Amino acid sequence: MDMREGPQRLVVIGGDAAGMAAASQARRLRKPDELEIVAFERTHFTSYSACGIPYWVGGDVQDRDQLVARTPEEHWERHIDLRLRTEVTEIDVSGRRVRAHDLETGNEYWTSYDKLVIATGARPIRPDMPGVDAAGVHGVQTLDDGQSLIDTLTRTEGRRAVVVGAGYIGVEMAEALLRRGFEVTVVNRGAEPMATLDPDMARLVRRAMEGMGITMVDDTEVTGLRSGEDGRVRAVVTKDAEYPADVVVLGIGVEPVTDLARQAGLPLGAHGGLLTDLAMRVRGHEDIWAGGDCVEVLNLVSGQEQYIPLGTHANKHGQVIGTNVGGGYATFPGVVGTAVSKVCELEIARTGLRERDARRAGLQYEAVVIESTSRAGYYPDASPMTVKMIAERNTGRLLGVQIIGGEGAGKRVDIAAVALTAAMTVEQMTALDLGYAPPFSPVWDPVLVAARKAVRKVRETR
Amino acid sequence: MDMREGPQRLVVIGGDAAGMAAASQARRLRKPDELEIVAFERTHFTSYSACGIPYWVGGDVQDRDQLVARTPEEHWERHIDLRLRTEVTEIDVSGRRVRAHDLETGNEYWTSYDKLVIATGARPIRPDMPGVDAAGVHGVQTLDDGQSLIDTLTRTEGRRAVVVGAGYIGVEMAEALLRRGFEVTVVNRGAEPMATLDPDMARLVRRAMEGMGITMVDDTEVTGLRSGEDGRVRAVVTKDAEYPADVVVLGIGVEPVTDLARQAGLPLGAHGGLLTDLAMRVRGHEDIWAGGDCVEVLNLVSGQEQYIPLGTHANKHGQVIGTNVGGGYATFPGVVGTAVSKVCELEIARTGLRERDARRAGLQYEAVVIESTSRAGYYPDASPMTVKMIAERNTGRLLGVQIIGGEGAGKRVDIAAVALTAAMTVEQMTALDLGYAPPFSPVWDPVLVAARKAVRKVRETR
Numbered sequence: 060m061d062m063r064e065g066p067q068r069l070v071v072i073g074g075d076a077a078g079m080a081a082a083s084q085a086r087r088l089r090k091p092d093e094l095e096i097v098a099f100e101r102t103h104f105t106s107y108s109a110c111g112i113p114y115w116v117g118g119d120v121q122d123r124d125q126l127v128a129r130t131p132e133e134h135w136e137r138h139i140d141l142r143l144r145t146e147v148t149e150i151d152v153s154g155r156r157v158r159a160h161d162l163e164t165g166n167e168y169w170t171s172y173d174k175l176v177i178a179t180g181a182r183p184i185r186p187d188m189p190g191v192d193a194a195g196v197h198g199v200q201t202l203d204d205g206q207s208l209i210d211t212l213t214r215t216e217g218r219r220a221v222v223v224g225a226g227y228i229g230v231e232m233a234e235a236l237l238r239r240g241f242e243v244t245v246v247n248r249g250a251e252p253m254a255t256l257d258p259d260m261a262r263l264v265r266r267a268m269e270g271m272g273i274t275m276v277d278d279t280e281v282t283g284l285r286s287g288e289d290g291r292v293r294a295v296v297t298k299d300a301e302y303p304a305d306v307v308v309l310g311i312g313v314e315p316v317t318d319l320a321r322q323a324g325l326p327l328g329a330h331g332g333l334l335t336d337l338a339m340r341v342r343g344h345e346d347i348w349a350g351g352d353c354v355e356v357l358n359l360v361s362g363q364e365q366y367i368p369l370g371t372h373a374n375k376h377g378q379v380i381g382t383n384v385g386g387g388y389a390t391f392p393g394v395v396g397t398a399v400s401k402v403c404e405l406e407i408a409r410t411g412l413r414e415r416d417a418r419r420a421g422l423q424y425e426a427v428v429i430e431s432t433s434r435a436g437y438y439p440d441a442s443p444m445t446v447k448m449i450a451e452r453n454t455g456r457l458l459g460v461q462i463i464g465g466e467g468a469g470k471r472v473d474i475a476a477v478a479l480t481a482a483m484t485v486e487q488m489t490a491l492d493l494g495y496a497p498p499f500s501p502v503w504d505p506v507l508v509a510a511r512k513a514v515r516k517v518r519e520t521r
Numbered sequence: 522m523d524m525r526e527g528p529q530r531l532v533v534i535g536g537d538a539a540g541m542a543a544a545s546q547a548r549r550l551r552k553p554d555e556l557e558i559v560a561f562e563r564t565h566f567t568s569y570s571a572c573g574i575p576y577w578v579g580g581d582v583q584d585r586d587q588l589v590a591r592t593p594e595e596h597w598e599r600h601i602d603l604r605l606r607t608e609v610t611e612i613d614v615s616g617r618r619v620r621a622h623d624l625e626t627g628n629e630y631w632t633s634y635d636k637l638v639i640a641t642g643a644r645p646i647r648p649d650m651p652g653v654d655a656a657g658v659h660g661v662q663t664l665d666d667g668q669s670l671i672d673t674l675t676r677t678e679g680r681r682a683v684v685v686g687a688g689y690i691g692v693e694m695a696e697a698l699l700r701r702g703f704e705v706t707v708v709n710r711g712a713e714p715m716a717t718l719d720p721d722m723a724r725l726v727r728r729a730m731e732g733m734g735i736t737m738v739d740d741t742e743v744t745g746l747r748s749g750e751d752g753r754v755r756a757v758v759t760k761d762a763e764y765p766a767d768v769v770v771l772g773i774g775v776e777p778v779t780d781l782a783r784q785a786g787l788p789l790g791a792h793g794g795l796l797t798d799l800a801m802r803v804r805g806h807e808d809i810w811a812g813g814d815c816v817e818v819l820n821l822v823s824g825q826e827q828y829i830p831l832g833t834h835a836n837k838h839g840q841v842i843g844t845n846v847g848g849g850y851a852t853f854p855g856v857v858g859t860a861v862s863k864v865c866e867l868e869i870a871r872t873g874l875r876e877r878d879a880r881r882a883g884l885q886y887e888a889v890v891i892e893s894t895s896r897a898g899y900y901p902d903a904s905p906m907t908v909k910m911i912a913e914r915n916t917g918r919l920l921g922v923q924i925i926g927g928e929g930a931g932k933r934v935d936i937a938a939v940a941l942t943a944a945m946t947v948e949q950m951t952a953l954d955l956g957y958a959p960p961f962s963p964v965w966d967p968v969l970v971a972a973r974k975a976v977r978k979v980r981e982t983r
Binding site: 076108110111114119120125126128227369370371372374375390391392394395396397398399400401406408410435436437438439467469470471472473474476477478480481483487489490491492493494495496497498499500502503504 | 587872898959
């Protein structure tokens with residue numbers, strides 16, 4: 060029983076989206092005389108949009124500060140004791156304390172908590188290969204990373220850029236580098252870019268990127284990076300070839316930062332992320348919460364845990380954690396796996412399960428692909444749109460949707476995201492009352508066209 | 522008992538979206554030796570997009586033929602005996618026959634049916650006021666109407682256009698006339714344009730239209746039209762003023778064309794439309810179906826019948842009717858009242874119930890309004906967006922959403938349309954996994970921001 064007087068003490072590890080959303084929401088519910096809040100952040104920045112970095116590098120966003128949703132000063136004003144440039148190096152679960160290391164002064168100290176939020180985020184996967192630490196080789200996870208890459212792009216005279224990896228970050232960075240006037244090569248381990256799509260849809264992305272003048276090298280493992288005598292990168296090396304490079308961007312993906320959690324014996328999942336309950340409490344730990352890019356989330360369609368680092372989830376996690384820490388009640392029921400992206404004019408979206416996800420989850424399914432347009436065919440700037448829809452065999456329950464197309468394609472995936480959440484069948488979807496007017500949609504929205512085709516396929520094979 | 526040999530006979534009255542979609546789908550399921558199909562159409566055209574007329578008048582669509590989804594020739598090729606310029610003048614329900622009047626030859630004849638589809642559509646409300654038949658006064662329901670208006674716009678030297686009515690058609694025609702270089706005045710009976718929105722949201726539309734240089738005259742009943750000696754319209758007359766006009770467009774709305782049905786004793790609803798069951802059979806009549814702009818539809822949120830003439834519903838009706846007539850099974854479960862429109866750059870969308878609809882349905886509710894942006898705030902061309910959300914008191918069930926904003930605002934209403942269909946609560950909506958990336962949405966989609974605010978409001982007042 061807690062016999063102490065005075066306020067409870069909340070410690071937050073990590074000052075980006077999840078951590079500071081949790082701190083802010085807890086502060087909204089509890090005044091400083093009820094709850095002290097101490098937040099530790101390794102870098103100089105808080106509450107920034109990592110997702111915005113490619114657009115800052117590409118020049119769409121002029122100023123780094125625009126990516127900062129809330130500055131340290133704003134947090135201090137709200138009576139959050141935010142400690143910048145301070146790294147937490149250990150969690151002592153039984154002693155209810157964390158060890159902090161002030162990176163400026165070198166000071167180390169223990170500080171106690173009643174409630175702990177772990178929001179340690181993700182870090183770019185930096186493959187263990189020769190030359191990866193050469194000058195001119197960049198990740199794009201933090202604002203510091205972004206600044207450092209922009210400095211390189213500004214300084215370098217060469218115009219050859221190689222992006223390693225062709226996931227969201229890889230594809231977005233390819234566009235950014237293209238916009239800055241670089242010759243861009245994307246080297247990708249998979250047979251197609253965008254492994255978050257099925258290969259038949261990903262192929263459309265590759266073709267579009269080639270059409271933009273990007274050199275796509277698929278099915279190729281990078282074995283190392285070659286540097287010059289000045290220590291600057293010169294080329295990306297694969298088994299069969301060398302790709303000359305004045306700058307290299309690593310877009311291989313990120314992994315959860317859970318070293319502290321692992322040392323503290325907290326439960327981790329198959330993907331290395333922390334495991335929580337639906338209130339975002341670390342499983343088995345009443346007073347420890349975790350959220351953002353360091354946790355795994357439940358996929359409501361497959362029923363399995365997944366690792367999906369994404370700012371929008373991190374913000375929701377923080378909101379839920381802050382509400383619960385503050386004495387309210389909220390849950391994060393899970394995700395359906397929605398993601399949207401673009402490369403130049405091409406919009407790329409997905410939600411739910413790919414074919415391989417369905418198989419892995421033990422589901423039998425039918426898949427259909429249709430071609431339509433973003434607006435009525437006769438309306439100006441109607442752009443082509445390809446929709447793939449996957450439905451469960453027999454039941455016809457929607458399992459997933461992938462959309463590739465011009466303006467208006469991407470956010471259409473939200474229709475399917477809501478339908479997945481509601482466990483609708485494709486037959487139910489054919490009756491959806493979606494917004495129609497010629498500048499917005501053909502009279503049958505492309506998602507409805509796909510649903511109609513999926514209904515026929517499910518019936519035929521029932 | 523039907524003892525005849527040979528094919529059954531389907532008669533379709535009305536050759537636009539609902540009628541011809543029904544005929545085409547029935548033909549897909551039944552060959553000519555199983556089912557004869559005869560379709561009667563008053564005009565020269567079939568299967569055209571009336572919704573596209575404002576964009577044709579405005580010059581976005583160059584050619585009338587682009588608005589025709591399927592020509593008479595295409596129907597004939599599919600063995601549909603389409604009879605153009607032929608009006609059905611009577612339905613003899615007990616005799617299972619209709620009387621047709623060939624408008625070209627003057628011939629009248631009876632023809633029998635086994636199954637009948639009524640798809641007689643809508644006609645513009647033409648107020649009974651002095652001068653309404655003057656030259657230069659136009660409705661915009663059929664392709665003939667559109668051509669006639671374009672001819673007037675091309676011929677007239679004056680540049681003053683008055684639109685009577687400020688619903689979808691009125692607002693879209695205001696844009697079309699503006700684009701053709703006319704000075705546009707919109708005279709509107711209501712206090713605000715777009716009566717399909719709540720007044721607080723409609724006000725934003727009025728302000729935007731005024732900002733485009735359109736003169737908005739609200740709260741004003743048109744009492745007549747004044748013509749010159751040449752029989753051409755000169756002015757729109759109200760109780761207090763006259764508005765000079767070289768061309769007048771009537772955008773007062775449409776009404777169902779159900780004279781035939783009424784004479785035949787078929788059941789009509791409170792809004793004058795035919796009443797059907799969920800398979801689109803006219804209530805109480807096993808072998809008569811009806812769909813499109815001449816029927817009332819069930820609003821799934823209010824539980825009440827409503828009149829919503831809209832091409833997308835008409836196409837769905839036709840699809841369902843054709844499937845049932847052809848021996849399959851399909852239903853049209855109802856609508857949630859989704860509509861989307863635009864005037865120049867402003868997108869206008871709604872779904873579900875307005876405040877007054879909720880009251881009329883006996884529902885108590887909370888309403889919230891939020892301001893957000895279409896993209897991340899720091900991303901170029903992020904445009905403002907206002908979202909209004911209405912939720913049921915106590916339960917928090919979503920009742921309606923209205924959205925006004927720049928590009929990307931309109932089709933966001935689909936999120937709410939699906940959520941309404943699934944009877945989600947606003948609390949469930951806050952966890953929706955919607956597509957997020959800076960070019961597509963702020964990290965909290967505007968719809969989620971509205972849902973969060975609605976949750977707080979519902980809780981406070983529970």
